Amino acid sequence: MNAVDATDRAGTQQEVEAPSLLTIILDTNPHAWALLADSLPLSKAVANLLVFINAHLAINYANRVAVVASHSERAEWLYPTPANARQEQAESNGDGEHGNRAGTGGAVQPPDDANKYRPFAQLEYAFMTNLQRLMRTTTPAAISSAPSTMLAGALTRALAYISKPSAATNPTTTANTHFNYSDPSSVAGGNSLNPSDDATTTSRSSQRLTTRILIVSVSGDLAETYIELMNAIFACQRLSIPIDVLKLAGDPTFLQQAADTTNGIYLSLSTPAARAGMLQYLMCAYLPDAAARERLVMPGEGEGVDFRAACFCHKRVVDIGFVCSICLSIFCEPLADGTCLLCGSHLSMANYGQKPAVVARLKKKGRKKRVVDGGGADTPGSGGGTPVPG
Amino acid sequence: MSSTASQRALDYLEVLPGTTFTKLYQQPSTALAIFRRMLPHLAKTLVMAMLYMPTPLAVSGLDVWVKPDAESLQARDRALSILQSLRILFDAHDGAGRAAYKLSEAFARSLRLALTGGGDHRSFGVPCNTADKTPVTVEYLDTFARKQWEAILYFVVGSAHTGLGGSVTISPGTQALLQEGEFVALRGRQAHITQSGFTFLLQEINAQIWTLLIVYLEGSSGRDMVPVDVLSFLFTLGSLELGISYSTSNLTPTQLQLLDDLSDFGIIYRRSSDSTRYYPTRLATTLTSDAPALPNNSLTSSTTTDPSSTSSSESEKGYIILETNYRLYAYTSSPLLISILSLFTSLRSRYPNLVTAKLTKASIQAAIQLGITSDQIISYLTTHAHPLMRMHQQQNQANLNTPVLPPTVVDQIRLWQLEGERMVSHRGYLIRDVGTAEEYDRAVRYAEALGVLRKEFRSRGSFFVTRMDQMSAYFKGQAARKREAAQKREAELGGGSVGVKRES
Numbered sequence: 001m002n003a004v005d006a007t008d009r010a011g012t013q014q015e016v017e018a019p020s021l022l023t024i025i026l027d028t029n030p031h032a033w034a035l036l037a038d039s040l041p042l043s044k045a046v047a048n049l050l051v052f053i054n055a056h057l058a059i060n061y062a063n064r065v066a067v068v069a070s071h072s073e074r075a076e077w078l079y080p081t082p083a084n085a086r087q088e089q090a091e092s093n094g095d096g097e098h099g100n101r102a103g104t105g106g107a108v109q110p111p112d113d114a115n116k117y118r119p120f121a122q123l124e125y126a127f128m129t130n131l132q133r134l135m136r137t138t139t140p141a142a143i144s145s146a147p148s149t150m151l152a153g154a155l156t157r158a159l160a161y162i163s164k165p166s167a168a169t170n171p172t173t174t175a176n177t178h179f180n181y182s183d184p185s186s187v188a189g190g191n192s193l194n195p196s197d198d199a200t201t202t203s204r205s206s207q208r209l210t211t212r213i214l215i216v217s218v219s220g221d222l223a224e225t226y227i228e229l230m231n232a233i234f235a236c237q238r239l240s241i242p243i244d245v246l247k248l249a250g251d252p253t254f255l256q257q258a259a260d261t262t263n264g265i266y267l268s269l270s271t272p273a274a275r276a277g278m279l280q281y282l283m284c285a286y287l288p289d290a291a292a293r294e295r296l297v298m299p300g301e302g303e304g305v306d307f308r309a310a311c312f313c314h315k316r317v318v319d320i321g322f323v324c325s326i327c328l329s330i331f332c333e334p335l336a337d338g339t340c341l342l343c344g345s346h347l348s349m350a351n352y353g354q355k356p357a358v359v360a361r362l363k364k365k366g367r368k369k370r371v372v373d374g375g376g377a378d379t380p381g382s383g384g385g386t387p388v389p390g
Numbered sequence: 391m392s393s394t395a396s397q398r399a400l401d402y403l404e405v406l407p408g409t410t411f412t413k414l415y416q417q418p419s420t421a422l423a424i425f426r427r428m429l430p431h432l433a434k435t436l437v438m439a440m441l442y443m444p445t446p447l448a449v450s451g452l453d454v455w456v457k458p459d460a461e462s463l464q465a466r467d468r469a470l471s472i473l474q475s476l477r478i479l480f481d482a483h484d485g486a487g488r489a490a491y492k493l494s495e496a497f498a499r500s501l502r503l504a505l506t507g508g509g510d511h512r513s514f515g516v517p518c519n520t521a522d523k524t525p526v527t528v529e530y531l532d533t534f535a536r537k538q539w540e541a542i543l544y545f546v547v548g549s550a551h552t553g554l555g556g557s558v559t560i561s562p563g564t565q566a567l568l569q570e571g572e573f574v575a576l577r578g579r580q581a582h583i584t585q586s587g588f589t590f591l592l593q594e595i596n597a598q599i600w601t602l603l604i605v606y607l608e609g610s611s612g613r614d615m616v617p618v619d620v621l622s623f624l625f626t627l628g629s630l631e632l633g634i635s636y637s638t639s640n641l642t643p644t645q646l647q648l649l650d651d652l653s654d655f656g657i658i659y660r661r662s663s664d665s666t667r668y669y670p671t672r673l674a675t676t677l678t679s680d681a682p683a684l685p686n687n688s689l690t691s692s693t694t695t696d697p698s699s700t701s702s703s704e705s706e707k708g709y710i711i712l713e714t715n716y717r718l719y720a721y722t723s724s725p726l727l728i729s730i731l732s733l734f735t736s737l738r739s740r741y742p743n744l745v746t747a748k749l750t751k752a753s754i755q756a757a758i759q760l761g762i763t764s765d766q767i768i769s770y771l772t773t774h775a776h777p778l779m780r781m782h783q784q785q786n787q788a789n790l791n792t793p794v795l796p797p798t799v800v801d802q803i804r805l806w807q808l809e810g811e812r813m814v815s816h817r818g819y820l821i822r823d824v825g826t827a828e829e830y831d832r833a834v835r836y837a838e839a840l841g842v843l844r845k846e847f848r849s850r851g852s853f854f855v856t857r858m859d860q861m862s863a864y865f866k867g868q869a870a871r872k873r874e875a876a877q878k879r880e881a882e883l884g885g886g887s888v889g890v891k892r893e894s
Contacts, residue, residue: 058504114514114516118514118629120504124507283438284439295462296456
């Protein structure tokens with residue numbers, strides 16, 4: 001008889017899982033993949049990734065996926081097919097109808113196959129077509145001129161993509177779209193990626209779309225784009241979008257930080273044996289979405305993270321550096337004229353390089369500036385004052 | 391998934407014999423549909439993690455993986471229990487002889503095929519390779535589906551009010567089916583709605599379809615049909631794409647027979663009953679999803695009134711505004727919806743696109759007299775609440791438990807029902823003599839995690855559950871483990887070590 005009380009009312013909520021948008025950034029840097037050719041060629045990695053994507057789509061009807069390629073000199077969408085590439089394809093096929101169909105996320109019609117779930121087939125077809133086009137249009141000159149990867153650019157593109165559907169679920173903006181969620185143009189059978197379909201999915205469940213980013217990285221040396229990368233990472237942190245990182249090769253520094261700051265998962269498959277099991281890593285560690293992660297212990301927690309930064313002047317990764325007290329930019333060596341390269345503040349360094357005072361003094365708290373060659377064995381320069389604006 | 395629709399299908403599936411599952415899981419489309427629709431979220435994650443695992447997953451491995459807080463453990467137990475009752479997960483032993491879980495061979499193989507493609511099962515529907523001479527548009531399919539389905543609903547609701555009935559005709563087969571499911575009872579020549587008919591009406595549309603289809607399945611052997619064929623075809627339908635025509639070439643005789651009935655329900659569209667192509671409608675493609683089955687759930691007036699009055703085409707899933715003063719405004723002009731509302735409200739006035747009504751003690755208790763429960767009324771009002779009412783909920787993002795309906799009204803509806811009934815009866819099983827207090831506690835916790843516990847009588851050392859199959863499996867496992875532990879202890883008595891009993 002105690003069925004009527006306030007606690008009972010709350011329980012009527014339907015516990016349908018929020019749909020999740022997975023944005024994958026695939027590092028397609030040809031240099032790095034060439035190095036991995038023995039243990040895990042790109043074709044095999046892509047096949048594994050496709051199974052993983054299909055598994056993600058299979059988990060929830062409303063789950064969606066997007067893939068960006070972080071190529072050597074540019075970042076390019078692999079799925080959904082960008083509008084301009086769709087046009088090109090439609091023209092080259094000499095078939096205008098495809099242009100209309102393309103609104104559903106699939107680029108062009110994949111071959112009909114009764115043995116494959118259609119949304120999977122469409123995705124795979126679009127993904128592979130775009131990847132092939134990307135590889136075809138890469139010139140040797142471009143590869144030789146850019147040895148690294150455009151990870152910062154890809155991350156920014158991914159963020160821009162995520163922000164669209166997320167904004168649509170925001171209650172203040174949905175007020176207007178609420179009244180047309182009977183939009184019949186949305187395709188029921190397809191895992192449509194067209195943002196215009198969002199109103200249908202989101203308003204139905206009135207739940208936020210959970211988003212996450214997975215970076216499949218093979219290149220090291222990201223110090224070139226340190227500032228851009230860190231800005232993107234902090235943006236993710238602010239939007240509480242976890243960045244999962246699967247490192248197949250290369251130096252981990254910044255991506256490990258990215259996973260750490262955003263509560264993502266970082267795993268490094270450094271041995272050929274580990275790389276051979278890439279699919280199992282993907283399915284076990286990276287497939288659980290936000291709802292499942294609440295229930296499961298995720299890997300990589302509690303490991304040491306390399307928190308080093310890159311200096312703003314020479315893009316070197318530094319253990320100890322100099323920090324401008326005004327704009328907090330990092331430099332690897334003392335500035336020649338005492339003027340910050342970024343904000344232009346004049347900084348004076350009073351006692352830099354002097355022996356520390358023998359008499360024990362109260363240690364100054366705050367951001368420490370230490371000598372580059374100060375080493376760990378020496379006493380940390382307690383006397384070396386923080387640069388102050390002069 | 392916790393929606394009523396999948397629960398209904400789950401209840402049906404759970405009691406099927408194991409051989410049926412083996413046959414069902416031969417089809418990748420079925421494996422995918424069951425995976426997507428029937429499993430709780432954690433179970434999906436588990437299945438996916440184990441799908442490409444070469445060895446069985448040790449029980450201890452799973453224990454380490456799941457966080458140790460109470461909620462996670464409960465979710466884990468629920469996931470395991472559903473996986474086992476659907477014959478997806480089996481107990482096994484890993485290489486070292488420890489207890490482990492493994493996936494059903496057939497299920498794993500089919501799901502892998504579904505993910506990677508390939509094979510020659512043709513279970514995702516064979517599209518027609520020739521274009522239809524007169525292509526069928528999606529709008530047409532929607533209209534067709536809505537017309538057929540509304541006719542069925544209207545037949546059911548019409549039987550509640552003698553004045554309304556008879557204006558629509560549905561096929562004799564469907565009529566017989568509705569009687570078979572006891573949604574309507576025939577008295578003389580007039581059909582009368584029954585209590586389960588009301589339950590049927592107030593469900594959301596996806597649940598309605600499943601309810602009807604399960605009645606159909608239960609009776610399918612009487613129609614010379616193979617239930618497995620029917621079931622796997624239904625799951626295949628869920629993976630088809632709207633607006634594409636499929637060929638009937640690879641269907642079994644049962645499935646061909648099924649096509650006729652399904653087109654009566656509006657689930658598929660065929661131009662004529664001997665046509666070699668069929669189109670799935672939105673009712674079909676959303677069978678295995680959470681998406682709204684009809685884009686326009688307000689069931690437009692297309693069946694009964696002038697089709698030119700398209701005013702209702704913009705109305706959508708939510709159309710009811712309920713105020714704290716028990717007044718109700720429904721933005722609809724559909725006679726079907728109005729007559730559903732009239733089951734439990736007292737209607738006040740009607741405007742071209744709006745009906746006003748009031749929930750009164752008399753109206754609610756009249757509905758309860760008819761066999762409608764307060765929970766049904768509340769869930770109907772909740773699912774059909776106007777977006778404006780949900781907006782209020784969304785603004786309080788911090789507190790997601792803000793109710794959609796005014797709490798006072800919800801409580802009052804419940805109280806009105808309680809006035810009439812002082813006793814609730816549940817069918818179930820009383821479990822007693824469980825053993826030590828610790829074992830008792832564990833059993834009760836397990837039952838609670840499964841969601842079958844109704845009431846425990848701690849002082850008497852017994853408790854009451856609604857379902858027994860899972861519990862009996864649990865007790866058997868416990869007993870076996872106890873025996874094993876006892877044997878181990880005996881064997882190791884010389885060594886002086888004590889067999890450690892595994893926590894379940």
